[in-house]
Structure formats: C-alpha cells, structure tokens
Amino acid sequence: MATPVTYYCPHCETVVELQREGYLADKSVTPFPLNGWTYVSADGDYESDDADGVRFVCGTDGSVRDPDDEGCGEPFYLSFVRSGTTDAGTAVDPTAETE
Ligand SMILES: [Zn+2]
Known part of the structure; x- marks a missing residue:
C-alpha cells in the first residue's frame, strides 16, 4: 500500500x-545530486531497483503537495539510504528540523 511522504525543498x-511503497528508510534531501547515484524524476519509476533517489524540480514536476504553491523551479534530490554506503548514505537533511 502506498503511503504519501512529504519532503521540503531545500x-x-x-x-x-511522494507516494512510497513499504518500509521507509532514512533518507536525505540535498540541493545537489550525490556523486555516482542514479536519480529518477518524481513522475518516473523511482521504486525501481535501479533508482537510488528521486530528482524533484520544485513546482514543475507535479510533486508539490499544495497546488497553490508555485515552488522555486530549482532541482533538488532525495537520496534513498543504500546498504554499503558511507558518508553519502548517512547524509542528514540540514533543513529537517527548522520548524
Ligand atoms: Zn523550491
């Protein structure tokens, strides 16, 4: 069963x-892609084993929760935690606790 999960544009x-299936591992959201990771657009097959994360384009890819929000048009990157990764896999979203 798909669960809606929300993220903040950095x-x-x-x-x-984003609609996510199953167990939700820790993730990071960064304004830049992690080196060597494969990103899939928010309307693509991000549940695929080939996808390491999702590339959002703020406000333009249909992922904004509130349709009245226009977003900033900048890309940002959601990285799934992968086993065997070190620094990149444990990166923390610096904006996660600003509220
Ligand atoms: Zn934005």
Missing part, C-alpha cells in the same frame, strides 16, 4: 509529496 521549503 531552496524554498515548499512541501512536495
């Missing part, structure tokens, strides 16, 4: 929403 804090 540029403008617009809330985006």
Whole structure:
C-alpha cells in the first residue's frame, strides 16, 4: 500500500509529496545530486531497483503537495539510504528540523 511522504525543498521549503511503497528508510534531501547515484524524476519509476533517489524540480514536476504553491523551479534530490554506503548514505537533511 502506498503511503504519501512529504519532503521540503531545500531552496524554498515548499512541501512536495511522494507516494512510497513499504518500509521507509532514512533518507536525505540535498540541493545537489550525490556523486555516482542514479536519480529518477518524481513522475518516473523511482521504486525501481535501479533508482537510488528521486530528482524533484520544485513546482514543475507535479510533486508539490499544495497546488497553490508555485515552488522555486530549482532541482533538488532525495537520496534513498543504500546498504554499503558511507558518508553519502548517512547524509542528514540540514533543513529537517527548522520548524
Ligand atoms: Zn523550491
């Protein structure tokens, strides 16, 4: 069963929403892609084993939760935690606790 999960844009804090299946591992949201990771667009097959994360484009890819939010148009990156990763896999979202 899909569960809606929300993330904040690291540029403008617009809330985006993604439907995720199953167990939700810790993740990081960064304004830049992690080196060597494969990102899939928010309307793509991000549940695929080939996807290491999701590339959002704030406000333009249909992922914004509130349709009245226009977003900032900047890309940002959700990285799934992968086993065997070190620094990148444990990166922490610096905006997660600003509220
Ligand atoms: Zn934004």
